[in-house]
Amino acid sequence: MKPATIRDLRDQTPFRPFEIHLTDGRSVTVVTSDHIMISPTNQEFALYDSDGTLNVVDASQITSITRRTKKKAA
Numbered sequence: 645m646k647p648a649t650i651r652d653l654r655d656q657t658p659f660r661p662f663e664i665h666l667t668d669g670r671s672v673t674v675v676t677s678d679h680i681m682i683s684p685t686n687q688e689f690a691l692y693d694s695d696g697t698l699n700v701v702d703a704s705q706i707t708s709i710t711r712r713t714k715k716k717a718a
Contacts, residue, residue, distance in 0.1 A: 647686035647703055653711070654680050663710040664691065664701070671710075672699050 653662050654677050665671045672691045674680045681690040689706075691699040 661712045665708045
């Protein structure tokens with residue numbers, strides 16, 4: 645996964661949550677732009693779960709990203 649893709653998702657306005665899927669089968673949901681930091685080398689990401697758990701992930705561990713869609717008004 646290209647770091648620029650994740651940076652673009654983090655910086656979009658308005659922010660839309662997205663989910664990062666990893667090679668070990670885990671996934672981490674980025675609920676706000678404050679929940680993700682990208683290292684200066686673009687090789688590592690610090691991802692915070694909604695419960696405050698810190699995950700440090702190497703870019704090579706990211707297999708895909710799922711963007712949440714807006715729910716339609718009922």
